[in-house]
Amino acid sequence: MDRDFISKKELLELTGISYGQLYRWKRKNLIPEDWFIRRSTYTGQETFFPREQILARIDKIIHMKDDLSLDELADVFSPQVFGSMVKREELVEQNIVSIPTFDLFVQHFGDEEAYPFEHVLYAYMAERLLATGEMSLEEGKGLLHAMESHYPKFQGKPCELIFIRKMGISAFALASSSAELYFEGSVKVVSRLNVAACLEELKTKLK
Amino acid sequence: MNQDNRPDLVIQGSVNASGGVYREVNVQGLGKIKGDLECHELQCGGHVSIDGSMLATSVRVDGNASVRGGVKADTMEIYGQIDVNGDVKTTSLLVKGNAKVHGSLTSDEIQVKGFFKSSGDCEAEVFKAEGAFTIGGLLNAGQVEIQLHGNCQAREIGGEHIEVRKAGSSTLNKILKHIFNTTLTVDTVEGDEIYLEYTRAKVVRGNNIAIGPGCEIDLVEYTGEYRQDNGAQVKEHTKR
Numbered sequence: 001m002d003r004d005f006i007s008k009k010e011l012l013e014l015t016g017i018s019y020g021q022l023y024r025w026k027r028k029n030l031i032p033e034d035w036f037i038r039r040s041t042y043t044g045q046e047t048f049f050p051r052e053q054i055l056a057r058i059d060k061i062i063h064m065k066d067d068l069s070l071d072e073l074a075d076v077f078s079p080q081v082f083g084s085m086v087k088r089e090e091l092v093e094q095n096i097v098s099i100p101t102f103d104l105f106v107q108h109f110g111d112e113e114a115y116p117f118e119h120v121l122y123a124y125m126a127e128r129l130l131a132t133g134e135m136s137l138e139e140g141k142g143l144l145h146a147m148e149s150h151y152p153k154f155q156g157k158p159c160e161l162i163f164i165r166k167m168g169i170s171a172f173a174l175a176s177s178s179a180e181l182y183f184e185g186s187v188k189v190v191s192r193l194n195v196a197a198c199l200e201e202l203k204t205k206l207k
Numbered sequence: 208m209n210q211d212n213r214p215d216l217v218i219q220g221s222v223n224a225s226g227g228v229y230r231e232v233n234v235q236g237l238g239k240i241k242g243d244l245e246c247h248e249l250q251c252g253g254h255v256s257i258d259g260s261m262l263a264t265s266v267r268v269d270g271n272a273s274v275r276g277g278v279k280a281d282t283m284e285i286y287g288q289i290d291v292n293g294d295v296k297t298t299s300l301l302v303k304g305n306a307k308v309h310g311s312l313t314s315d316e317i318q319v320k321g322f323f324k325s326s327g328d329c330e331a332e333v334f335k336a337e338g339a340f341t342i343g344g345l346l347n348a349g350q351v352e353i354q355l356h357g358n359c360q361a362r363e364i365g366g367e368h369i370e371v372r373k374a375g376s377s378t379l380n381k382i383l384k385h386i387f388n389t390t391l392t393v394d395t396v397e398g399d400e401i402y403l404e405y406t407r408a409k410v411v412r413g414n415n416i417a418i419g420p421g422c423e424i425d426l427v428e429y430t431g432e433y434r435q436d437n438g439a440q441v442k443e444h445t446k447r
């Protein structure tokens with residue numbers, strides 16, 4: 001078994017949660033259905049999970065469940081972007097984006113009172129890359145453009161934003177998270193952003 | 208939505224009707240509904256076939272109903288027969304007749320006193336069965352209470368509290384037992400508290416486990432307490 005996956009048994013031993021808890025969280029949609037991967041082993045069928053994702057998720061559930069109810073948590077983890085709007089002031093005040101990112105955002109999406117939640121997500125992702133210095137403001141436009149034109153096609157399914165550069169020329173791609181990608185040698189993968197993870201972070205910030 | 212403006216649909220005799228939004232739908236004869244149906248209340252004493260999906264507050268079927276798409280309803284009571292081709296989402300489901308779901312079922316509370324079959328998973332907070340069922344996927348419920356009256360089957364059962372008991376020894380049950388084998392057949396049972404009788408399983412895992420009479424189990428893994436009845440066959444049990 002490759003190391004990217006963890007068996008259910010190992011997971012419970014490692015995290016100290018019980019079968020009951022695991023199943024309850026699955027019922028409450030805190031753990032997505034497609035993370036339960038059934039594979040046959042020599043003892044019969046067993047369930048495996050994507051190791052990093054499930055460990056991070058369980059860690060979050062354990063730490064957040066004192067403050068939030070399970071249903072509220074489910075909202076945080078839900079990949080659905082329900083058509084909520086975010087007020088213009090909140091963007092900067094809640095520390096979601098910095099002033100330069102905000103200016104870029106306004107240039108792209110126009111000067112509005114409030115913005116759809118998904119647009120704010122794009123801005124937040126741009127902010128992440130700008131803050132680490134991996135991306136220039138000019139390239140940020142490309143990011144907003146790529147997200148706006150292609151993200152809705154995923155309809156809330158997990159995906160990843162890939163930022164590459166070859167000989168100084170940058171490009172963005174969106175790929176479903178199960179896809180394996182290989183690049184030619186001179187391509188530098190500057191950054192890969194898990195959209196669902198960004199979404200979760202943004203939701204917790206907006207709470 | 209203002210429900211007062213909605214028309215009622217009453218079918219007596221043999222009628223083809225179109226789908227749409229209704230207040231009450233009452234089928235006493237033979238009704239074919241073309242398209243998706245949305246209504247407050249569906250009552251069917253006759254035969255109804257819906258050529259789309261159904262959204263309703265309450266559904267009661269005494270006769271025979273078939274739905275081509277999925278069903279979303281607040282409460283569902285099945286005394287007759289229902290056949291749903293898609294997924295079913297409901298808050299409470301009572302099956303005293305026969306219910307077949309070709310997708311998965313999600314509900315807060317499920318009570319099976321007749322026969323229930325789902326091809327996919329079945330999720331509920333409380334699952335109580337006093338009849339027979341076949342679940343093609345995972346039965347995931349906070350509380351699982353099964354009284355074996357007929358042959359029960361699931362690929363996997365997981366939850367917090369799982370209890371499987373043989374039904375009382377009435378004469379009818381004795382006769383039935385000779386005709387059908389009243390056991391639960393399942394691959395894996397996983398839960399916090401588990402009590403099993405007359406169950407055939409490959410693996411039983413959990414915290415506190417008690418294996419009662421009539422069980423045939425390959426492997427039991429437990430972390431807390433373990434008890435085993437003399438009339439139970441367990442090939443191997445280990446404490447983790």
